[in-house]
Amino acid sequence: xxxxxxxxxxxxxxxxxxxxxxxxxxxxxxxxxxxxxxxxxxxxxxxxxxxxxxxxxxxxxxxxxxxxxxxxxxxxxxxxxxxxxxxxxxxxxxxxxxxxxxxxxxxxxxxxxxxxxxxxxxxxxxxxxxxxxxxxxxxxxxxxxxxxxxxxxxxxxxxxxxxxxxxxxxxxxxxxxxxxxxxxxxxxxxxxxxxxxxxxxxxxxxxxxxxxxxxxxxxxxxxxxxxxxxxxxxxxxxxxxxxxxxxxxxxxxxxxxxxxxxxxxxxxxxxxxxxxx
Numbered sequence: 001x002x003x004x005x006x007x008x009x010x011x012x013x014x015x016x017x018x019x020x021x022x023x024x025x026x027x028x029x030x031x032x033x034x035x036x037x038x039x040x041x042x043x044x045x046x047x048x049x050x051x052x053x054x055x056x057x058x059x060x061x062x063x064x065x066x067x068x069x070x071x072x073x074x075x076x077x078x079x080x081x082x083x084x085x086x087x088x089x090x091x092x093x094x095x096x097x098x099x100x101x102x103x104x105x106x107x108x109x110x111x112x113x114x115x116x117x118x119x120x121x122x123x124x125x126x127x128x129x130x131x132x133x134x135x136x137x138x139x140x141x142x143x144x145x146x147x148x149x150x151x152x153x154x155x156x157x158x159x160x161x162x163x164x165x166x167x168x169x170x171x172x173x174x175x176x177x178x179x180x181x182x183x184x185x186x187x188x189x190x191x192x193x194x195x196x197x198x199x200x201x202x203x204x205x206x207x208x209x210x211x212x213x214x215x216x217x218x219x220x221x222x223x224x225x226x227x228x229x230x231x232x233x234x235x236x237x238x239x240x241x242x243x244x245x246x247x248x249x250x251x252x253x254x255x256x257x258x259x260x261x262x263x264x265x266x267x268x269x270x271x272x273x274x275x276x277x
Contacts, residue, residue, distance in 0.1 A: 078264035101199035105257035111266030114205035134167035176244030213242030
């Protein structure tokens with residue numbers, strides 16, 4: 001009987017004790033131009049891809065998300081979802097030469113599949129391009145940074161943020177989800193400016209419309225609106241990305257990322273609602 005092989009999670013990980021191709025050496029001897037040369041075995045490449053996926057810190061909820069299983073054909077699906085998947089596929093195919101350091105800003109309401117698509121892009125870049133990637137939840141990252149100020153915690157702010165700064169491709173999920181404050185804005189500016197200056201690719205998801213903050217509207221700039229009028233307008237409209245991260249950083253994102261709008265109903269509510277049935 002030959003070795004038994006099993007593929008888990010799309011990584012192609014060999015589960016047999018010894019690879020039947022390289023006999024555990026990690027190298028295969030192949031003939032090229034009349035010479036025998038050693039090349040990395042498929043099992044070695046699969047193990048490397050799996051290690052990179054583990055280091056990317058993709059949450060278990062999304063670990064099986066791919067571009068292939070991103071559903072755009074369910075009843076009532078908005079056409080923007082198919083367009084978003086097509087743009088994601090083109091992004092992967094064009095990385096890194098055609099993307100030139102630019103990333104994607106996936107914008108849409110909750111449940112339209114932004115995180116699924118972002119993880120699908122990250123997985124393919126890890127597996128097909130061998131990039132070093134990282135998934136970060138925006139709220140959790142801010143909590144870690146805040147916690148680093150605690151004297152009883154060994155990690156410093158720089159140690160928390162270094163992997164975020166250095167990741168070749170970063171997925172920053174749920175940008176704007178934390179309550180805005182000067183500290184939050186400064187931290188966002190630190191992250192985005194560092195990655196912008198180093199021309200590192202950032203893929204961002206957000207539930208907030210890619211629009212200006214209320215304070216950036218012409219009425220505010222010309223002094224024609226009172227603070228009371230602005231408070232009333234803010235209460236009557238949905239907050240924007242500019243409100244949540246500051247207009248300066250929202251403007252910076254327009255240089256860093258190509259915006260992709262995604263519309264539709266909450267997929268989790270209509271299709272994946274929890275049930276004991």
